[in-house]
Amino acid sequence: xxxxxxxxxxxxxxxxxxxxxxxxxxxxxxxxxxxxxxxxxxxxxxxxxxxxxxxxxxxxxxxxxxxxxxxxxxxxxxxxxxxxxxxxxxxxxxxxxxxxxxxxxxxxxxxxxxxxxxxxxxxxxxxxxxxxxxxxxxxxxxxxxxxxxxxxxxxxxxxxxxxxxxxxxxxxxxxxxxxxxxxxxxxxxxxxxxxxxxxxxxxxxxxxxxxxxxxxxxxxxxxxxxxxxxxxxxxxxxxxxxxxxxxxxxxxxxxxxxxxxxxxxxxxxxxxxxxxxxxxxx
Amino acid sequence: xxxxxxxxxxxxxxxxxxxxxxxxxxxxxxxxxxxxxxxxxxxxxxxxxxxxxxxxxxxxxxxxxxxxxxxxxxxxxxxxxxxxxxxxxxxxxxxxxxxxxxxxxxxxxxxxxxxxxxxxxxxxxxxxxxxxxxxxxxxxxxxxxxxxxxxxxxxxxxxxxxxxxxxxxxxxxxxxxxxxxxxxxxxxxxxxxxxxxxxxxxxxxxxxxxxxxxxxxxxxxxxxxxxxxxxxxxxxxxxxxxxxxxxxxxxxxxxxxxxxxxx
Numbered sequence: 001x002x003x004x005x006x007x008x009x010x011x012x013x014x015x016x017x018x019x020x021x022x023x024x025x026x027x028x029x030x031x032x033x034x035x036x037x038x039x040x041x042x043x044x045x046x047x048x049x050x051x052x053x054x055x056x057x058x059x060x061x062x063x064x065x066x067x068x069x070x071x072x073x074x075x076x077x078x079x080x081x082x083x084x085x086x087x088x089x090x091x092x093x094x095x096x097x098x099x100x101x102x103x104x105x106x107x108x109x110x111x112x113x114x115x116x117x118x119x120x121x122x123x124x125x126x127x128x129x130x131x132x133x134x135x136x137x138x139x140x141x142x143x144x145x146x147x148x149x150x151x152x153x154x155x156x157x158x159x160x161x162x163x164x165x166x167x168x169x170x171x172x173x174x175x176x177x178x179x180x181x182x183x184x185x186x187x188x189x190x191x192x193x194x195x196x197x198x199x200x201x202x203x204x205x206x207x208x209x210x211x212x213x214x215x216x217x218x219x220x221x222x223x224x225x226x227x228x229x230x231x232x233x234x235x236x237x238x239x240x241x242x243x244x245x246x247x248x249x250x251x252x253x254x255x256x257x258x259x260x261x262x263x264x265x266x267x268x269x270x271x272x273x274x275x276x277x278x279x280x281x282x
Numbered sequence: 283x284x285x286x287x288x289x290x291x292x293x294x295x296x297x298x299x300x301x302x303x304x305x306x307x308x309x310x311x312x313x314x315x316x317x318x319x320x321x322x323x324x325x326x327x328x329x330x331x332x333x334x335x336x337x338x339x340x341x342x343x344x345x346x347x348x349x350x351x352x353x354x355x356x357x358x359x360x361x362x363x364x365x366x367x368x369x370x371x372x373x374x375x376x377x378x379x380x381x382x383x384x385x386x387x388x389x390x391x392x393x394x395x396x397x398x399x400x401x402x403x404x405x406x407x408x409x410x411x412x413x414x415x416x417x418x419x420x421x422x423x424x425x426x427x428x429x430x431x432x433x434x435x436x437x438x439x440x441x442x443x444x445x446x447x448x449x450x451x452x453x454x455x456x457x458x459x460x461x462x463x464x465x466x467x468x469x470x471x472x473x474x475x476x477x478x479x480x481x482x483x484x485x486x487x488x489x490x491x492x493x494x495x496x497x498x499x500x501x502x503x504x505x506x507x508x509x510x511x512x513x514x515x516x517x518x519x520x521x522x523x524x525x526x527x528x529x530x531x532x533x534x535x536x537x538x539x540x541x542x543x544x545x
């Protein structure tokens with residue numbers, strides 16, 4: 001409702017500016033992607049959707065990216081829920097733990113990737129500790145935790161970076177409404193595990209769903225983490241797009257735009273789900 | 283010590299290690315000298331990698347570009363998002379949802395996909411490979427994030443305060459200066475911090491729209507890593523992480539000093 005002291009004309013103008021500033025870059029960006037995919041803009045030759053969908057490399061890349069985003073988000077969510085349940089109180093030590101765990105939150109992805117590489121690579125710090133303990137004799141004997149087929153290094157970085165965000169959301173939800181309902185259930189005779197299973201966890205998971213979707217979609221689109229830590233075969237989806245864009249073959253450029261368009265479709269779908277979940281939550 | 287308390291103490295120790303070990307790794311590597319495998323600690327330390335980072339003219343340019351881009355994205359993004367978020371929050375539920383959806387889409391689009399489209403747009407405007415073009419590209423996700431921040435703030439905003447001020451004769455400018463800006467100090471500070479961080483950490487959009495001609499600190503760190511210069515990469519990564527941690531800390535302190543709380 002527009003308050004009486006705000007002019008309706010000014011309000012409409014600001015809203016139009018919002019639509020333009022937010023919408024135009026997205027529409028123009030997607031428009032150019034479509035143009036690139038069908039060969040009418042940029043330096044690409046048009047490609048057919050069927051050809052891209054029949055390309056095994058695209059599916060392998062998509063699966064790797066979905067694995068990284070799915071495993072990373074699930075582990076970060078598990079950690080965040082544990083923190084909310086174990087350390088969600090107001091005592092000094094719990095507040096200290098929550099402050100410490102928030103440290104990685106603002107660290108840029110590139111810096112996080114470098115740190116994890118130095119820790120987990122075959123000549124990294126963990127490998128040195130293993131060598132000092134005579135568990136391994138050479139760096140090659142240390143298990144490959146970065147640039148490995150399971151993308152363990154990328155997933156570890158995702159957990160390190162995203163757990164603080166999800167933990168903040170989980171703790172705030174728990175303090176807002178989790179305790180009162182759990183206490184009510186306990187008063188009515190529910191055992192601690194029953195209250196956890198039927199009240200606390202479902203409430204937390206429902207409240208966290210929009211944030212979980214957001215984390216999943218950010219990780220899915222991240223370029224820098226797989227660039228530093230993921231295997232080179234198959235390539236993560238953002239790297240595959242980048243590789244095909246830089247190819248000398250103009251048809252590959254069209255494929256890059258089409259794959260980017262498919263990734264965009266996935267992100268728009270995630271945005272719709274995110275908004276629907278947020279609306280339910282509100 | 284009860285089992286629950288010892289479990290809690292163990293969790294705190296584990297979390298402290300989990301959160302700080304990668305950052306500690308960066309600190310030690312950036313100052314290590316002659317740290318050969320399999321030594322767990324370096325034999326000596328020096329500030330060579332740091333000195334080189336600031337002595338090298340191309341790194342200084344990259345750092346300057348990063349600062350200019352992050353500060354301008356924070357300022358312009360906040361200045362634009364505040365009225366946009368407010369206008370959306372004062373509108374009908376349908377408009378609010380549409381603006382939220384647009385803003386989240388700007389945030390959620392994979393930067394490589396968004397960048398590929400924006401690159402062609404920016405090239406058409408003749409801004410490809412320029413700092414201005416990269417700034418415009420950084421502004422897209424930043425505006426998405428910040429609009430969501432202000433949409434949330436103004437959805438919970440108590441309009442009666444503004445109405446009371448208007449009834450008492452305060453004009454639009456006076457209301458903003460004496461009522462709204464003091465009340466909005468906390469979200470504005472947080473928005474400035476968030477806008478700074480979105481641009482400061484950006485890689486894909488800089489790479490695509492800057493076309494390699496606009497160097498920033500994250501791109502330099504990646505280049506150092508690919509060249510096998512681990513020590514310099516660690517110093518560069520810390521140079522990226524420290525301002526980000528500082529900005530978050532300052533925004534929290536500033537937020538804590540806010541004189542009033544929005545209802």
